Amino acid sequence: MTGSIAPLSEDIAQTNDAFTGLAGVAASEIEEQQQDLKRSPYGSTTFTSKPSDSNVQVVTNVVLEENENENTALRGGQKPVLSNAKIQIIMTSMYLGIFLAALDGTIVSTLMTHIASEFQALPNISWIATGYLLSTTCFQPLYGKISDVLGRKPLLVFSNVVFGLGCLLCGFSNNLWFLVAGRFVTGIGGGGLTSLASITTSDIVPLRDRALYQGMCNVFFAIGTSCGGLVGGFFGEHGGGWRLAFLIQIPVCIISCVLIITYLDLPPLRSYEASCQSYAQRLKNLDWQGAVTLVTFLFLFMLTSSLGGKEIPYDSKLFSLMCVFTVISGALFVIVEIYMTSDPILPVSFLKDRSVSAGSLANFFCVMGMITVNFYLPVYWSSVLNIGPTDVGKRALPSFFSIAFGSLGAGYYMKRTGKYYCFTLGGCLIAVLGLIQVNSVSASMPVWQQYMLQVVPGLGVSILITVTLLAMIAAVPHEHQAATTSISYAFRSTGCTLGVSIGAAIFRNTLNTLLNSKVLKLVSEQHSEAELRSIISNAAHSAEWIHKGAPVFVRATLVECYHFACRATFKFCLFVTILATISCCFIKEHRLHTSIERD
Structure with missing residues (x-):
């Protein structure tokens, strides 16, 4: 039997078979890998087959050692180290x-x-x-x-x-x-x-x-x-x-x-099977049912969130109908992905992993809070403090440096230590403290504090966003990292949209309630109810009008209404950031590997 078995190449001859102890024993699995390597531009090892006079079928595991000269690392497939x-x-x-x-x-x-x-x-x-x-x-x-x-x-x-x-x-x-x-x-x-x-x-x-x-x-x-x-x-x-x-x-x-x-x-x-298929075949085998139901759900969700309370009143039948269709399309997507496809476009089953689900929720809540702050702090500066667009932009600029520092700092920390759980909770705590500071905003706040107001929450959220994505990726096998990344971005996008919509609803409802309760108290012989209702309408539709066109006798009241409406929105931001912190507590710390391929 020994004489009937010949090595395929000198490279393989250096690797003994785990079952027989013979040098260079290769079965059909290796021949398939040989063909795959020949197709690859990265295949630096050439196999030449010699005939064998016996039908010996031996299952072997061949590990190709690192070739330092060509700077390639292989394990279970070709993966270059660039x-x-x-x-x-x-x-x-x-x-x-x-x-x-x-x-x-x-x-x-x-x-x-x-x-x-x-x-x-x-x-x-x-x-x-x-x-x-x-x-x-x-x-x-x-x-x-x-x-x-x-x-x-x-x-x-x-x-x-x-x-x-x-x-x-x-x-x-x-x-x-x-x-x-x-x-x-x-x-x-x-x-x-x-x-x-x-x-x-x-x-x-x-x-x-x-x-x-x-x-x-x-x-x-x-x-x-x-x-x-x-x-x-x-x-x-x-x-x-x-x-x-x-x-x-x-x-x-x-x-x-x-x-x-x-x-x-x-x-x-x-996948060897996928690599042998044409692009047309691969496209045909995609989970189109899942793709269509996912896009439909997200489209309806976005449309409902964006139009609700503005172009379409919340109490209208059309809004209720849109909500129903959104829920139905979302349920259909989940059913398709779980029961009707073997290779889902967005594997919702991954959410069973606590790190993936916790990281997704943390992304959802923290983005929801931060995007709302970014929208309504400028509203506060312009409506309450009567600050122009250029100066409003200047107040947002310092947050860029904290975001850069938080993102790069988080990356450097994980590169050095390979740890991230405690660091994630630290980032959450910083974000919460920053939102508490935002909720203390007032017209008497010193100018230097106004410039620093978005710095602390920006630092915390940038750490959280950077770390949670890595935590989600580390929790799944390498071949599922792309799908897991898509899940993360899906939660971020929906959190962003829903945050703006909920923040806008809170702001509008609080502002309208305050305007009606405070301004209508000023009814007198000099100022009729019709005049005051006209003032309320103008103030609700334009923050600029408050300082440029509003009568002096009511201007301070209007500014006060905007102040408390913005504060109500900032409280919502603090609440969802606390929810993001709670979500991060359930993330499990995994090993961050130092090689591209990992087990």
């Missing part, structure tokens, strides 16, 4: 994508008045922002599983192309709804740019180092978010018109796309 220079180039391309996606989320904040004036469409102008947020939220969770099937590179290129196409449509739009459609297309690409950056990072760097790269991703997202209003304002007033604010992003998309095509070269898919 050079540091190549990793930095790849990450730069994805940082550009993250920056653009974040920039586009806020760039319209200072362009809306210019666009509304040109198209004579002030009542519907908010759809410019809603269209982008709507498509980003709906399509972002799909990229994880689709990139598992089709590969990261094609999806990253697709995201950049679609994002650039959307910007092109926005730049050449000739009416409001054409612009909204362009924003919707841009959001489809933007959702991929952010989520795929996190997913691809997990493929090219070890989990221990990944925290630092995730921190950098958060920094670029913060830069984009902070610069959006400034860039939009510059082009709107001085830089050639609002259209150029969209068109100027296309060259950056092209640069990012070229870098990805040139340098991002990931190994073939782990």
Whole structure:
């Protein structure tokens, strides 16, 4: 029997079979792996088969040792360890994508008045922002599983192309709804740019180092978010018109796309069956039922949250109907993912893991609180303190540095220690203390404290966001990291949308109640009820009117109403941040591996 068995190559001859003790025994499994390696551009080992005169079937486990000369590490499949220079180039391309996606989320904040004036469409102008947020939220969770099937590179290129196409449509739009459609297309690409950056990072760097790269991703997202209003304002007033604010992003998309095509070269898919299929076959086998029900649920959820209480009253039949359809579509999605597919587009079963579910809820609640603070602190500055837009923007600027410090600090801490549980709770505590400080805001607060008000909560939330994603990824096998990342982004997006909607509802209801109770007390011979109701209506619709058009006798009362309405919203932010802290208590600490492949 010994003479009938020959090694396939000298490389394999150095590895003894675990069952027979013979050198270089290889069964059909190794021949399949051989073919897979030959297809791979990373296969540095060449197998040459010699004939055997017996049908010996031996099950073997061949471990290919690290080849230091070619800098490759293999375990159960081909996975390259890229050079540091190549990793930095790849990450730069994805940082550009993250920056653009974040920039586009806020760039319209200072362009809306210019666009509304040109198209004579002030009542519907908010759809410019809603269209982008709507498509980003709906399509972002799909990229994880689709990139598992089709590969990261094609999806990253697709995201950049679609994002650039959307910007092109926005730049050449000739009416409001054409612009909204362009924003919707841009959001489809933007959702991929952010989520795929996190997913691809997990493929090219070890989990221990990944925290630092995730921190950098958060920094670029913060830069984009902070610069959006400034860039939009510059082009709107001085830089050639609002259209150029969209068109100027296309060259950056092209640069990012070229870098990805040139340098991002990931190994073939782990599934041998999938790697042998054409793109058409892989697309056909996708969980389309899950994808359709998920997008439908998120679309209805976003639409209901955005329109409820504004365009559609809460007590209307239409709003009730939208809520019913949202719940039904959500239930259908869960049923499809659990019972009707073997390879779900967004595996809700992962939520059974306490780290995944706790991390998801922590993301949901902390983003809900922070986005609401970011929306309503500027309202407080302008309505209560009568601060102009430029000075309002200056008060938000210091938070960027705390977000950068928190994100990078969290990444560095995890890289050095491999630990994250206690650090997560520390970040939560910082966020809670920061929100307590926000709730103490008053008209008499010193100016330096106003500048520092978003610094502490920004620091805490940036730590929490960075760490919880790593905690979720560490809790699942490597092949499920993309889907888990998609779950994280899905919870963030829905938390963001719901936070703005709930915050707006609290603010509007509190403001209307206070205006009616306090202003109507001023009824007298000099001021009729009709006059006061007109004042209430104007004050409820425009914070600027309070300081520019409101009668002097009622101005202090109106400012007081805005003060307490904002404070009520800030209390909601504190409450959900406490819920995020409670969620983090249930996260289980896992080992952060120092190699790309992990057991």
